[in-house]
Amino acid sequence: MPTADELINARTTHQLASVMAEAGGGPASAIRDCGTSLEGLAFSRRVTAVKEAVLADLPDDYPAFAAVIRAALRQSGFTGWMTFPVNAAVAERALTGGVFEPALDLLAELTPRLTAEMAVRPFLEGDLPRALQPVLTWTGHPDPHVRRLASEGTRPRLPWAPRLAALVADPTPALPVLDALYRDSSEYVRRSVANHLNDISRDHPRTAVAVAARWLAEPAPTTPSLVRHGLRTLVKAGQPDALTLLGYDPEASVRVAGPDVRTPEVHIGEHLVFGYEVTNTGPRTVRVVVDYVVHHRKANGGLTPKVFKLVTRDLAPGESWSGIRRHPLQVLSTRRYHPGVHRVHLQINGLPHGLGDFILRAG
Incomplete structure (x- = not known):
């Protein structure tokens, strides 16, 4: 796995500053200067440092802020890990200013450059029913990165991210997202759906098995392998219903x-x-x-x-x-x-x- 310094470093911030300056973000001096303070920091603290520099350099007004980000998206050089702290900045600037759906739309535009799965979670935490409405529309997006964002961003136990407490307690509000994607043409998307189902299985094994059984009743050719991956934790735990659904008889001689x-x-x-x-x-x-x-x-x-x-x-x-x-x-x-x-x-x-x-x- 790459180190924190390989992902976000002084070179990253220098490139990001150039992108933002060209996009209309002024001299982007805070972004350029923060690269010198990243040495020795863990990845999450690097993200925070660059995010704060982006917020310092770009306009406080959300529409003007978003205009700079969209201008940056017109540059091919705005890609990879430099976008990760920008995603976080979009979420903070929007929620601080009381902006909701337009910011989720912007994160959907950003996610093909590098996943915005972390940045959508504050919106889900703040108002789950409201956030799920645009998220559900992403399942029909032509770009598989955006479709995956719908599944991955709503995972109850997304690794390296705070858990979504409401969906840990009750995963059913996000099930329409998974129902729309389990037969997706992209393996990248289907793998996210399987991992989301596996998250559900850790807290609600019966729900996970019931969902998997429903999918197997109306399968695509790829559904059996998706279900096996989604129920892997239950299989390892010896959960009888999951084993039986997958054709493993616990009573076999x-x-x-x-x-x-x-x-x-x-x-x-x-x-x-x-x-x-x-x-x-x-x-x-x-x-x-x-x-x-x-x-x-x-x-x-x-x-x-x-x-x-x-x-x-x-x-x-x-x-x-x-x-x-x-x-x-x-x-x-x-x-x-x-x-x-x-x-x-x-x-x-x-x-x-x-x-x-x-x-x-x-x-």
Whole structure:
């Protein structure tokens, strides 16, 4: 993933200042000067710094402010990460001045340059029913970036953004947006719809399954894969209704061998290696989703499980499927490892099978 400095830096602000000056934003000195103060700042603080510089340089009056932004949009050089803080500035200037729908229209114009999904959220937080009206019209827009904005901007749990509390509590107001887009011609849009459905599944699993079932009753050729991606968290959690809808029978007759841990001692930075085998012992073909769960040692000595996808396949009566998994135990920004005994088990159609231990050593 790019660093904050690779996304927004002094060069970015210099280019943005040139764009805004040419668009009628005056000398854009605050934008140009703020680049020197970005070093060492996290991405969110860089966005805030540039946003405040944009607000300082451009007119206080919203119509005049918007006119400069639209003039900037006529320049091909106004694109990429330099537009991200501009999106945020549009939202702040508009809401401070009591402007609503015109600002959402402007954000829809901006989103093809770089997604405005973060900037639409203050409008949804401020007046959800009012904001959803223009958002719903975006689902029919010819540009897939704008159609995606309708789905992505309304996600209850959009990563790196504040949650939309109203839609976390009740996702149904935004369902017409998803209903309009689940058969969209663009995979870019459909992936957003699936991620939105997955957000819903975390708080309202029955609603997510019901929506997915409704879509599967009137599908496009792409709908089954969208639904599988949208219900992935429920599948990992072994939620019976989601498994059944996707054709995975939790009661399927299977024999499971493993996990057979081949690396009883692993150093941080190496791989856990284990084998497994699943056999269909029943009289009919069954679809199996095979996951595995690593129980990581926490700092306090307890264990916390994390589910990982392994394989999905159909097994004929008497058929077996076996394999070897190499699971990396490398330090990530989102995960720290603590030495000690860890565990791993298999999960077949949502049900746990087997248990193996391994010792994790410091690197």
